[in-house]
Amino acid sequence: MKIGCFPYDTTRQLFETTSVETAATLPEIFERAIRGEFDVAELGLTFSLRLLEEGTPLVALPIFPNRVFRHSCVFVHARSGITGPGDLTGRTIGEFGTYGQDSGVWAKGILMDEHGFRPETNRWVIGGLEHPAEPFAFIPHPRPDGLDVTTAGKETLSDLLDSGEIDALFSANVPQCVLDGSPNVVRLFPDFAARERDYHRRTGIFPIMHTIVVRRDLLRDDPGLARRVYTMFEAAKDAAAERYRRGRRLYQVQTMLPWTNALVDDTLAEFGEDWWPYGISANRTALDTYLRYHHEQGLSSRRWRIEEVFTPELLGT
Incomplete structure (x- = not known):
């Protein structure tokens, strides 16, 4: 095969x-x-x-x-006035490749369920994250009637977010401007890890x-x-999974990430033996x-x- x-x-x-x-x-x-x-x-x-x-x-x-847990995947321009989910209404939001990538479907759905988010109130810009790109040509692009969707053209979504030309970005990957330490971009949920753990404990869902x-x-x-x-x-x-279980004895020294052993212990306590079923x-x-x-x-x-x-x-x- x-x-x-x-x-x-x-x-x-x-x-x-x-x-x-x-x-x-x-x-x-x-x-x-x-x-x-x-x-x-x-x-x-x-x-x-x-x-x-x-x-x-x-x-x-x-x-x-x-x-991937997805509270972490919503990025906002620091001077957009967006300080919480309620501020997303009526904003211009970017998304990579298509309206409704898997990461975006989860993030929008969670925001809809828990914060009353309404994607149809927004303007959506589809494009490439770090390189200019047209929407994916190899799949259909269904979307609700009347939804305001445009393309980024020769601009990248990372640059548009950094400059404030879009207010927010739903992204499967961390944009380069964030990796570069730009002061212009922050996460919608700075405490995303705690929120994601709470979400999992309440719903049992690992997206x-x-x-x-x-x-x-x-x-x-x-x-x-x-x-x-x-x-x-x-x-x-x-x-x-067995590599991680065996690695507990040696404090996960086969990895370069400090405190991996503590994270594995916490994950086992929260998810049980099969945390990736x-x-x-x-x-x-x-x-x-x-x-x-x-x-x-x-x-x-x-x-x-x-x-x-x-x-x-x-x-x-």
């Missing part, structure tokens, strides 16, 4: 034991997957759902190599960004393939919430059910 995914802790073993291809950026992997270059590939959840509307030849498996997809024709011709792919990715993820059962709440957000934000024509999104062979996982 030709496999394409990003090198994470969760997939490291695959790169050591299997022939796996990657790319410099995740959108490159997604585009190649959608164009049929891979048999098995990583794909953003929103990309998978957008293609599902059109009868995609790709089928999702409940494997989730990329998960899922990406899934693994397989060509539909391969699953049809080989009924056992879905289970083998699932087992392969789960073994790689479990191997990564695959399968439907352990992720039903997170998946249901995402499917609701996707529909509420006008990215799906209807609210999809989990059973319609993932391959039937793995619905019992």
